[in-house]
Amino acid sequence: MAWFYLALAGFFEIGFATSMKLMNGHKNIPWTIVFYISIIFSFVFLEKASRTLAIGTAYAVWTGIGGTGVALIGIVFMGDSASPIRIFFLVLLIVALIGLKLTSGH
Numbered sequence: 001m002a003w004f005y006l007a008l009a010g011f012f013e014i015g016f017a018t019s020m021k022l023m024n025g026h027k028n029i030p031w032t033i034v035f036y037i038s039i040i041f042s043f044v045f046l047e048k049a050s051r052t053l054a055i056g057t058a059y060a061v062w063t064g065i066g067g068t069g070v071a072l073i074g075i076v077f078m079g080d081s082a083s084p085i086r087i088f089f090l091v092l093l094i095v096a097l098i099g100l101k102l103t104s105g106h
Helices: 002-022 029-050 055-077 084-102
Strands: none
Touching (some): 002 029, 002 055, 029 055, 055 084
């Protein structure tokens, strides 16, 4: 169950990081609401996951899911660079996250 909570926490991290860019200094109310809801749920699920998982692993995977997700959203929807080297490092990050899961013992 801890890994499920961690996946949810990462999903909501993607939500709060993406909405942070779109809320325009709290002027865009719908994105501001998404930001606050996402950040609350992200931390709630991260806390639940860290009850069982090692905090270093939980935090690394949480930030990795968020970073990868936001980078992909940036590439697909916001015109961010999709250079081969950037894609290589995103794949490398995903491999590292899988490695952390496989070696966590949970």
